[in-house]
Amino acid sequence: MSFDSGKFAGSLRKHLFREHLGLLWSNEDISVKDIVRKSFYHDIWRERSKVNTVIFEDVFNCIPTNKVVNFQMLKQYQNETPLCSTNPSLAQKMIKNVQGHLVDFPLNFLCNESLKPAANTVEGIMPTSLWT
Template structure:
């Protein structure tokens, strides 16, 4: 399905543990993604991949969290065989084709402003608003090598079509898969109930929408870091830095008026 994608791929998964040419990790998802991006770059195609993952692994055991993070980071960016490093070595700008996102929310609890990670547990892939696969399989060897966990997935190939638009060009898309992807994007961008800026989610491939999606994620991340000093963050690289970062005075506790102004700039659910 990945190799057959012509315009875009949307992925939600609990894990992203997939490393090409690795002695431990055997599944080939990252390599298939790399080859599809490589082909798009060679052919000068507009091709986008959106990947939504948990911001942190959902385990109580610290060693388990560190182990999962180690393999996820090796899969995405750390080491020569990671997906983004392979793209860079091939002189392909990764962010032109693939980006990784997480979800977080905030609310008032017992009179206090709080935030928490939204833990992504779904296993979903939507391709070109025409095909989708949804089920129990994670992106890791436990689900994908074929001799460990038993998994169950439903593959959807739309037969009902409607008008769509990719990279500003009219296309025919699947009615169900398109509506599913649009509902997800409305939620991620916080426009499922109101859309005062008339954000058009029809075209996930265009430069304008792709940049807007990234800008929303970046802006929200900066606000969360400023108000709550959230983790994970690019501000910390060592455990000592994490300790110091956690000990910082947080805007939510020191400047409620400024917090109110900043929180109104959120562009998400």
């Protein structure tokens, strides 16, 4: 299935997709002609995002991350020395494998913690709609 678009809008959209995927300066032959396909989203877009996320987390111990779901895990994760500090040459080699600008958004970061303000604070007296 293909959707028509204006010449400028279509070319801009394809250029931006190629940029986000890291295809502007690479020799990879990935077509961005039919970007509305589910297979494009799952097999190319999401896969690229997943690979980049793993590299950044392995090299820099990024926070927020889905690897941390509670405060105890956060403390342990923060105490780990990132690869970029322990082995900079390996970290540089790994970073060269990042393609484009895509990374996964960590939706499960601190998902097992209640982040509501305490009831006996000024913030806790306010309606919860202010914090959600």
